[in-house]
Amino acid sequence: MKRSYVIKRVLYALFIFVVVLTLNFFIPRLGVGDPAERYYPPKGAMSDIEYEIIKQFTREQYGFDVSTFQQYIRYVQGLFRFDLGTSLRSGSPKVVELIGKRLPWTLVLSVTTLLISLVIGLSFGTLAAWKRGRWQDSVLLNASTISVALPGFFIALMMSFYLGFELELFPAYTNPNMVADFDWSKEAIMVVLNNAALPIMSMALGGIVGYSQSTRNSVIAVTNEDFVITARAKGLSETTVLYKHVLRNALLPLTTSIGMSVSGLIGGAIIIEQVFNWQGMGTLFLEANSTNDYPLMMGIMLFLSAFAILANLVTELFYVVLDPRVTVGEKR
Amino acid sequence: MPRARGITIACLVLLTGAALLQTGCQKTEYLRRTDSTNTLYVGVVESSFPVAFMPWLSRDGIAPTIASMLYSTLFSYDDETGGFLPGLARDWCYVDAQGAPIVTESGGIDYARVETEGVKVLRNPQTGKNERYLTVRIELDPHARWSDGHPVTAEDVYYTFDIARNNYLSNHAGALAWTADLLHLYSNTGQLQLQGVFTYNHGAADLGYPIAEAERDLVVYVHVRGVLGAVTSLFTTILILPHHLWEPVVSRQNQLNSRSPDAHMQHLYQNPVGSGPYVLDAAASGPSQIVLRRNELYHQTREDSSPLYTVETLRLVLYQEINVAIYAVMQGHIDMLSAGLSPNYVKLFEGRDDLFLSIAEGVFTQTLVFNVNPVASEQTPLRRLLSDARVRRAIALAIDTDMLIRLVANGAATRMSAGLIAESLTDFCNPSADILHGEHAARLEEANDLLDQVAPQRDAQGYRLLEGERVTFNVLGHPGEMELVAFLEIQLQKIGIKIRYQAKGNSPETTHLWTSRFDMTLHGVIFSLANVDIMLNAHFVALGRTSNYGRLIEPELAAAIEEMRSTLNLHRKFALLYDLQPVIAGLFYKVPLYTPQIISIARTDRYTGYEVVPGEVVFNSTNLQRIQRVESPGDAEPSADDGAVSRCEPGERQ
Numbered sequence: 001m002k003r004s005y006v007i008k009r010v011l012y013a014l015f016i017f018v019v020v021l022t023l024n025f026f027i028p029r030l031g032v033g034d035p036a037e038r039y040y041p042p043k044g045a046m047s048d049i050e051y052e053i054i055k056q057f058t059r060e061q062y063g064f065d066v067s068t069f070q071q072y073i074r075y076v077q078g079l080f081r082f083d084l085g086t087s088l089r090s091g092s093p094k095v096v097e098l099i100g101k102r103l104p105w106t107l108v109l110s111v112t113t114l115l116i117s118l119v120i121g122l123s124f125g126t127l128a129a130w131k132r133g134r135w136q137d138s139v140l141l142n143a144s145t146i147s148v149a150l151p152g153f154f155i156a157l158m159m160s161f162y163l164g165f166e167l168e169l170f171p172a173y174t175n176p177n178m179v180a181d182f183d184w185s186k187e188a189i190m191v192v193l194n195n196a197a198l199p200i201m202s203m204a205l206g207g208i209v210g211y212s213q214s215t216r217n218s219v220i221a222v223t224n225e226d227f228v229i230t231a232r233a234k235g236l237s238e239t240t241v242l243y244k245h246v247l248r249n250a251l252l253p254l255t256t257s258i259g260m261s262v263s264g265l266i267g268g269a270i271i272i273e274q275v276f277n278w279q280g281m282g283t284l285f286l287e288a289n290s291t292n293d294y295p296l297m298m299g300i301m302l303f304l305s306a307f308a309i310l311a312n313l314v315t316e317l318f319y320v321v322l323d324p325r326v327t328v329g330e331k332r
Numbered sequence: 333m334p335r336a337r338g339i340t341i342a343c344l345v346l347l348t349g350a351a352l353l354q355t356g357c358q359k360t361e362y363l364r365r366t367d368s369t370n371t372l373y374v375g376v377v378e379s380s381f382p383v384a385f386m387p388w389l390s391r392d393g394i395a396p397t398i399a400s401m402l403y404s405t406l407f408s409y410d411d412e413t414g415g416f417l418p419g420l421a422r423d424w425c426y427v428d429a430q431g432a433p434i435v436t437e438s439g440g441i442d443y444a445r446v447e448t449e450g451v452k453v454l455r456n457p458q459t460g461k462n463e464r465y466l467t468v469r470i471e472l473d474p475h476a477r478w479s480d481g482h483p484v485t486a487e488d489v490y491y492t493f494d495i496a497r498n499n500y501l502s503n504h505a506g507a508l509a510w511t512a513d514l515l516h517l518y519s520n521t522g523q524l525q526l527q528g529v530f531t532y533n534h535g536a537a538d539l540g541y542p543i544a545e546a547e548r549d550l551v552v553y554v555h556v557r558g559v560l561g562a563v564t565s566l567f568t569t570i571l572i573l574p575h576h577l578w579e580p581v582v583s584r585q586n587q588l589n590s591r592s593p594d595a596h597m598q599h600l601y602q603n604p605v606g607s608g609p610y611v612l613d614a615a616a617s618g619p620s621q622i623v624l625r626r627n628e629l630y631h632q633t634r635e636d637s638s639p640l641y642t643v644e645t646l647r648l649v650l651y652q653e654i655n656v657a658i659y660a661v662m663q664g665h666i667d668m669l670s671a672g673l674s675p676n677y678v679k680l681f682e683g684r685d686d687l688f689l690s691i692a693e694g695v696f697t698q699t700l701v702f703n704v705n706p707v708a709s710e711q712t713p714l715r716r717l718l719s720d721a722r723v724r725r726a727i728a729l730a731i732d733t734d735m736l737i738r739l740v741a742n743g744a745a746t747r748m749s750a751g752l753i754a755e756s757l758t759d760f761c762n763p764s765a766d767i768l769h770g771e772h773a774a775r776l777e778e779a780n781d782l783l784d785q786v787a788p789q790r791d792a793q794g795y796r797l798l799e800g801e802r803v804t805f806n807v808l809g810h811p812g813e814m815e816l817v818a819f820l821e822i823q824l825q826k827i828g829i830k831i832r833y834q835a836k837g838n839s840p841e842t843t844h845l846w847t848s849r850f851d852m853t854l855h856g857v858i859f860s861l862a863n864v865d866i867m868l869n870a871h872f873v874a875l876g877r878t879s880n881y882g883r884l885i886e887p888e889l890a891a892a893i894e895e896m897r898s899t900l901n902l903h904r905k906f907a908l909l910y911d912l913q914p915v916i917a918g919l920f921y922k923v924p925l926y927t928p929q930i931i932s933i934a935r936t937d938r939y940t941g942y943e944v945v946p947g948e949v950v951f952n953s954t955n956l957q958r959i960q961r962v963e964s965p966g967d968a969e970p971s972a973d974d975g976a977v978s979r980c981e982p983g984e985r986q
Contacts, residue, residue, distance in 0.1 A: 049520070053499050053520060054499075054503060057499070157656075165660075165663050172659070173651065173656050173660070178620070180617075180620075274653055279620060291379070292839060
């Protein structure tokens with residue numbers, strides 16, 4: 001991998017992050033008039049003097065007592081201290097602390113879902129491509145159509161109602177004590193897995209179908225390449241052709257879609273988390289949204305953006321490792 | 333890739349799937365089903381539970397309900413009688429200049445004498461004007477205790493009221509609003525300019541207010557501006573804080589609602605010591621569950637000294653999706669839901685013998701509000717039309733509320749008078765304000781006649797035209813109100829007016845309402861004797877950041893409301909309130925659509941004895957005092973008396 005390529009990608013990622021950071025800061029402040037207005041409580045029966053005092057306090061509390069540029073500088077300085085601000089909720093917790101508490105629980109769902117989707121999706125996709133036109137392929141195509149037609153929250157609700165409430169095969173929603181009682185013991189881990197089963201299955205369904213479809217298309221495309229025909233002409237077994245020549249090359253385009261999945265790992269489970277009461281980043285974002293907790297919303301958005309930019313950067317660099325021919329943006 | 337590696341991957345897939353199924357399929361035991369203790373499982377549909385329990389900061393969602401269980405107010409308001417029920421305080425009265433109670437022979441407030449003997453005058457140092465005020469004597473219940481065992485004293489009340497008024501120690505806007513009529517004034521620099529709360533240790537003797545030595549910890553005197561609203565918010569809204577815990581912590585550097593509380597204050601936020609019927613079990617509570625245990629030191633008991641609240645433990649379980657929560661009740665994972673439900677769900681519960689369906693009289697009325705006086709930059713010819721009372725009257729006449737109740741609210745709603753005071757307040761509801769009734773066809777005819785005077789021209793589709801433009805208005809609403817707007821659209825089509833749904837969004841006040849950027853909006857209003865002092869002013873008089881979204885300016889109405897607010901004669905106040913209703917109705921500014929009933933459910937296999945409480949969901953303090961635990965799981969079948977009630981109207985019990 002060329003060092004100049006790496007430096008370019010890193011600088012580009014940093015540039016994107018600064019743009020996102022700036023937009024994230026300025027967009028909520030674009031409205032005309034007093035930017036602190038949305039934070040003022042209703043005047044109610046307060047006298048004008050009392051209300052002016054409250055407004056001044058509010059401006060100071062949220063840092064609106066200085067110019068917008070000074071606020072931006074403060075915001076950026078805070079980021080260097082990993083300070084994303086203070087939430088408006090009771091107790092005024094730090095945004096970073098709230099994210100830190102919820103992030104691991106989202107990762108439990110997302111990473112497990114990604115791994116399961118990937119392993120099963122690659123296997124199904126390869127099988128469907130290899131058995132192109134036969135029943136395995138038809139099953140995959142139909143499953144894709146159904147998966148696209150049914151929204152994720154509907155699948156989650158149906159799973160919760162039938163597998164959870166009616167058949168009681170899985171917990172219909174997360175055990176309220178799960179987070180508080182978690183202590184890394186074997187029992188606690190089993191409780192987490194037990195409660196994560198339905199959310200993971202709900203999320204994995206779409207992922208499996210998606211990866212299967214991508215793998216199938218990619219494998220079919222590679223199967224028609226000259227080097228595959230050559231390999232067969234050399235008399236190699238079908239299994240060797242599949243694993244050694246077809247699959248290895250077919251996986252390359254999949255790296256992009258896996259990278260995109262990784263970048264959406266944290267923010268992609270909002271509705272599923274809500275249906276199953278899973279206390280992760282998705283529900284944190286919904287909480288922030290429903291209570292107009294702008295500092296928390298801004299913090300989450302910035303964190304998600306930063307994670308997505310980082311994931312994309314890693315994907316791009318990883319792509320070069322996988323395929324040395326890739327020289328994006330470089331002169332040949 | 334060698335064949336062996338492929339087999340390894342396949343095995344991995346199978347193992348992963350098997351592990352997931354194995355761990356997931358373990359039989360889940362829902363605690364409630366096997367819990368033989370006196371524990372009520374309550375489902376709460378919220379995005380999150382509060383993490384701090386400072387009562388003044390508990391304003392959203394379930395937080396105020398929890399705060400009211402952990403802390404107490406001086407009194408509670410009795411909507412039926414308009415009187416005050418004992419809380420931390422057991423008695424109150426107005427007093428004259430010498431501190432003598434102004435009461436009748438039977439001990440009730442003598443309002444005729446209050447105006448002649450109770451009214452005093454002082455100079456307001458902030459405004460420089462003279463203020464008329466009344467003195468109120470409050471007597472605390474000597475049995476009241478904080479949950480740490482300390483007695484509740486007059487100093488706790490002084491501390492709470494004082495800090496509510498002190499901007500430098502508490503910049504909490506809500507507290508400031510609730511105590512706005514308390515004449516206890518601080519300057520901008522945090523200096524006490526005018527004292528309005530008096531105890532044995534805080535100057536009662538200086539003003540000649542008598543407090544016997546034996547009751548030095550029990551008596552508080554306060555100076556208030558109004559006769560009803562002022563004491564109502566002081567008595568029933570402000571949760572009293574324990575001064576022995578808070579006073580050492582709250583300072584100029586560490587404000588009560590500081591955004592960066594220090595460790596000590598944070599500890600108080602998270603480990604509340606209150607005087608309410610329940611205490612927080614902080615160790616058992618978490619982000620998805622809050623456990624409240626009965627406060628064994630709670631001062632209010634039954635006549636036989638047994639606890640007033642029959643439920644020992646409340647386990648509040650968080651659900652973020654209403655459908656999941658409803659199924660959780662139906663499947664017996666929890667005993668009840670704290671949330672009100674849409675009438676659309678009622679059919680789901682029909683035939684369920686194990687459910688108590690509470691359909692209680694509603695408290696808020698859905699109204700259609702017109703933007704009658706937009707700011708200059710938001711003026712349009714069509715909006716100017718809405719400033720014409722004839723147009724508003726025509727629209728009000730064209731709305732068929734019976735149809736809305738039948739089709740939009742599925743029958744689970746009642747009509748509201750155009751005077752916006754509920755019929756159930758029989759002593760105050762003025763029937764002459766109910767001007768929007770009668771046969772709908774005749775009303776439509778009248779409405780069309782009125783509009784023909786203003787915009788007689790119509791287009792090919794029958795819609796009226798103004799300056800060549802179709803008369804079209806947008807109605808701000810939430811997605812859940814789209815159906816209501818759709819029916820209004822059909823109804824107003826009959827008078828040639830086109831209306832469309834417009835999403836309110838997340839912060840409608842700042843984006844549309846306070847900035848005049850709307851034509852009409854749907855708005856729930858509640859007017860009761862407890863809130864008319866504040867709310868009538870906010871809805872019909874005060875401009876800017878209030879509920880007078882359409883910026884109505886009616887000097888005569890404003891004067892009448894101000895007189896109602898400021899009179900210190902309660903009988904006069906009620907008479908004015910009665911007279912205000914036809915005036916409000918005749919403005920056709922906030923047109924009532926319907927008052928939705930409050931629908932909620934509870935299971936009857938573990939607890940019985942539920943009562944439908946007007947204005948409340950089934951999870952309320954009345955039921956927490958009434959319901960009884962079914963002895964054993966074998967008693968789970970409801971008895972004949974329980975009635976397998978699928979629908980219970982107000983007044984019915986199960």
